[in-house]
Amino acid sequence: MVVMTHSVRTRSVRSLLTGMAMLLVAAALFSGCVGDKDVADTRIISVSGSTTNLPIAQAVAELYMDIHQTDEILVSGGGSGVGIRAVGEGTADIGMSSRDIRQTEIEQYPDLVEHVIAYDGIGVIVNPENPVSSLTLDQIKAIYKGEITNWREIDGNDRQIVVVGRDSASGTREFFYEEVMNKEEFVRTQQELNSNGAIRRTIQQTPDAIGYVGLGYVDDTVRGINIWIDDRSVAPTVSNVADGTYPIARSLYMYTRGEASGLVKDYLDFLLSDDGQAIVAREGFVPIR
């Protein structure tokens, strides 16, 4: 009945051990490539928070580290709330936020210092197949309130409008809610997504959808809607935000615990220098000067 010799079970145990050993060896090989770096000379800081600021922070960090080989800057996302908490709690040296710091956060972490690092225009986007190319702020508001539900009402196709917006914790949405909606409520059937990338992808996929993203995400796979202001149609571009004609724009922040010093200061100074601000522009944001 029971046919299981000693050699058989030893073999199967051995093969398990062999398998695990192989995994460990593989892992060790990977890590074997780690160079022994002189730890004493290395300065390390971590930057965490808003995913909107992430491309700027990372691109500037890369350039900075190319120039200063012994410094290391670790950038991670998570969101504005995570960033402010991380710098407040001390798990990060810089917290990134795409919204103003809230009263509760100021009370909790009173020694945070604010740095404006760039401006970000918000572009309203539609699918390239959509014939609508310009809207007034009032029309956009009416769409997001659910008062205009068909593209026909604003000289488009006879199709139902799919309203796409950001999640209710998003700094981008908060800004949109205050500046475009004038704090009136969004239509309840609004689809909610949690990133610029997800919104753009949805607009690309959905012919009748409308959404809003940071300017860095307005490219030729979607159509950026021009805004009618005083009989002038203003396109969502960096130059129009910079000269103040495009109406939907906000500040991006970095927070430090107390005044910046050491590598944190060097990094922020570099970010605010001409080289740093050139990267801001390259990533589709608006430089602060």
Add this chain to the structure above:
Amino acid sequence: MKETGSQPEMHRVLDVSKSSITRQKKETLIGIFWLGTALFATVAIILILGFLVREALPAILEIGIWDFIFHDIWNPASITPQYGILTLIAGTLLVTLGAMAIAIPFGIGTAIFIAEVAPPQFREVVKPAIELLAGIPSIVYGFFGLIVLTTWLRTSFDLPSGATWLAGSILLGIMALPTIVSVSEDAISSVPDEFRSASLALGATRWQTITGVTLPAALSGITAAIILGLGRAIGETMAVMMVTGNAAVVPDPLWNILSPVRTLTATLGIEMGEVSIGSTHYHALFGVALVLLIIALIINLSASFILRNIREGQIGANGEPLLSNATKTRLKQVMLVVAPGVIFWIAYQISGITGMAAPAILLGLIFAVKQFFSRQIQEKMAFAGVTLATAGVLFTLAIIIFDIVSNGLPAITWEFLTESPRNLGRDGGIFPAIVGTVWLVAGAIAIALPIGVGAALYLNEYTIEGRITRIIRAGNDLLNGTPSIVFGLFGFAFLVLFVGLGVSLIAGQITLALMILPTIVRTSEEALKSVPDTLRHGSLALGATRWHTISRIVLPAALPGILTGTILGIGRAAGETAPLLFTAVVFMKRDLPTSLSDPVMALPYHLYVLSTNVPDAEIQQYGTALVLLALVTAIYAVAILIRRHARKTIRW
């Protein structure tokens, strides 16, 4: 049954030397040790629950528990914020229900096909292939869902948007499939051949044998498979939030599967990162997590209650079965009338009188088949059905893999695999992310495997069913039902801040280990259970101690099943984004980790950031997805080879 206690006593009678007493002490110590590992999951879930309650309490006190749960507007960002989660609860339940309606028939059909119908060579190829589906990261499913699935739904139903309840259910169904297929197939093929032979010898067809003998005998394993799949579906965050539209509305009418919905997990996934810490919104989100856990608790506990009744009914053990046979028959008759009625009503509501045609034809067909065809033809039809189910599952697998491979291949160069990323990942490679993922997964398995197998050993070898095992199982079920995003939050608050590990490799490894522990415990326990008692009796009768019997006889025999659990664990750990978000990862790091306290890059997180926050990195996204898939495949391949080898050499 299990030889609890009797064996060491016999020793004492035979041999009263000191060595036997130390031996006995050693046995007890080993037992206590495994009890410790078994309680691990329970302790973890109590910590998580306690933490959630603590963080949720301020919001629940402020909003009021009734308004929090039964108010149907969730609008925290308004000047007059509203925190009602009824729509979110409805969304979670509806999406999960839909996913199970898809995954259970397809999953069990495929398991039957692989275990009972297909030739063994087919099984050798197809089972690993389906298990591979579990290794596809949820974010890739999300991509696939957003690009292929929602577009298909939008054009074929002429909808304004394909982001719907149906899309979420289909996607979650696909994601739950590998777990259900793999674990139920194990259960079905471990039914002793004597059962089948006896049934066939009595003149039953193969199909009658399957439905009448094999499936009932494998029922506990299949139920375990469904519970595992359910846990996966209810806890999924990343994929579901990409395809359901996330509009906080209850479908109107309730069965409108083409309405957008929003789940509890998606709410956590999309709002947790940005929310201001300490605000009512923040605490309300913990309330959302708490409600999610409670729903998981209710589903899991009722599932294990059903499971226990099935087991007791099977072995005819002490106590009455849940339902007497007469009640069962009556219940069946009622269901026969009610179920078609409900189906017709739903079909009518969706698409009027014409919509009723489809279910009518289907029911007519089933009736006609039962009535007019011979058993042999019924069997052929049933086999055709399970073959079709398998084909459907394999076809889906093929589409997803093809999508990743064809789009990812152009990105794969030597540079991509061996260099650090530059220019936000648009240039350079992903080497640090590959290493980071390997370390995270290896660490998670190194922690979860001994604990998980230890827990399974305790449950199956050291104790009889009682209050303690019920607590252990409940803890394990709950941990299984805990959404990955909640693990991430717990990892951040407990490991990163409270224990003070910081954002580090070790914090990520422990978080991932907690997440995959239940899968390993459950599958290992099933594996141990499938080892015949005759093996244990033989070993004990020859004078071996219990630990000797376990380590030399039982564990090697259970190895294939334990490996299946490990494989599923690896697949899950490698592809998860949510638990790592706040515990272990950074977006970019040029150097490889040198210690456990370093933060790391990880493939799924890299993919997540590339796809959501870096414009113009589409090729690199698919490249990263392909590498992740290939890496998981490689790990799988090793484990699958070991399993196949073990299967071939062990016979009883």
